[in-house]
Amino acid sequence: MRVDLKDGRCRTCGSQLDIVADDDATMTVECLECGDSYDVETDAFGDGCMTYYPAALAELMERGDDP
Ligand SMILES: [Zn+2]
Numbered sequence: 001m002r003v004d005l006k007d008g009r010c011r012t013c014g015s016q017l018d019i020v021a022d023d024d025a026t027m028t029v030e031c032l033e034c035g036d037s038y039d040v041e042t043d044a045f046g047d048g049c050m051t052y053y054p055a056a057l058a059e060l061m062e063r064g065d066d067p
Contacts, residue, residue, distance in 0.1 A: 001056045003029065007045040012036040019056040027056060 003009075003017040008029075010017055015033030022028065026039040042053040 001052070001059050002032075003045060003052060007047065007052070008040075010034065010036055011038070019052060019059075022053065022056050022060065027053060 001019045003019060005016055008017055009015065010029075010031035010033065013031060013034045013036070015031055017029040018032055019027050020030045020037070022042070025042065027042055027044070028037060028039050030037040043049045045052050047053075
C-alpha cells in the first residue's frame with residue numbers, strides 16, 4: 001500500500017514508499033524509487049496507527065501474505 005507523500009517519504013531519497021509487510025510492532029516499507037527497504041513504527045506516518053497500519057494489514061491479508 002502506497003504512503004502519501006505528505007505523510008512520509010523514503011529516508012534515503014525522499015521518494016514515495018510502499019508498505020510491503022507489517023507485524024505487531026513495525027511496518028516494513030520499500031521505496032518505489034531507490035528500492036531501499038526498512039522497518040518503521042506503526043505510527044510512523046503521524047496517523048496514530050489509525051490509517052496506514054490497519055489498511056496495510058487488511059491489504060496484506062487479502063493478498064494472502066499473512067502467515
Ligand atoms: Zn528511496
